Amino acid sequence: MSANAAEWNTRHRAAAQKPPAEPASIVLEWLPLLPEGPALDLACGTGRHSLLLAARGQSVLAVDYSATALEILENRARMEKIPATRGAPGEFTKLRAGRIHLLEADLENLELPENSFALILCLQYLKRSLFAPMGRALQPGGMLLFETFTRAQLNYSGPRNPAYLLERGELRAGFPGLHVLFYRELNAGQGIASLVAQKPRKKR
């Protein structure tokens, strides 16, 4: 286990003492418009979004390198009577509706399967080298919902490492192959950028 994963285990263990975090408001706002096919929740943490998607009957591949986060997610799923199973990367193709597939993996090394997901969520996680693979992993017509911190966050408390902070306009420009449906940067209480984008459907 990497030192960072161990650190996240500690953070998730501490956070589990408090009530679970609500889903991000952008996910709630867009939920009725998001595709209901197979979803990928990148760096899912304790699964506030995976649970929401699975509760509406969607299959979700929930990926995180924190074993503690996935354990908490598994317990929360059990309490909400949502089936959740551990998976291996090779099982990407066998996602079942209404089920959360938990994958403990380091996103630095994980190869995303192409044209496989109707929806990709990436919230509060930034790995720039994943932008292109994320675009390729979407099915034609599939949607990406991405929200994370920008450099404006330096005005507030929270992440400080520039490696994890978007530049102004960076997220909007980060997916040239996708059609932008919504883009917003906020510098009010927190510095975040939010993107909803869609992969073009194949021409007939």
Ligand SMILES: C[S@@+](CC[C@H](N)C(=O)[O-])C[C@H]1O[C@@H](n2cnc3c(N)ncnc32)[C@H](O)[C@@H]1O
């Ligand atoms: C701030 S939390 C966000 C969790 C979730 N997306 C949410 O919005 O609730 C960031 C998550 O990224 C995970 N993470 C960080 N680096 C990772 C990596 N290289 N591979 C897999 N997961 C990673 C951490 O374990 C943590 O659960």
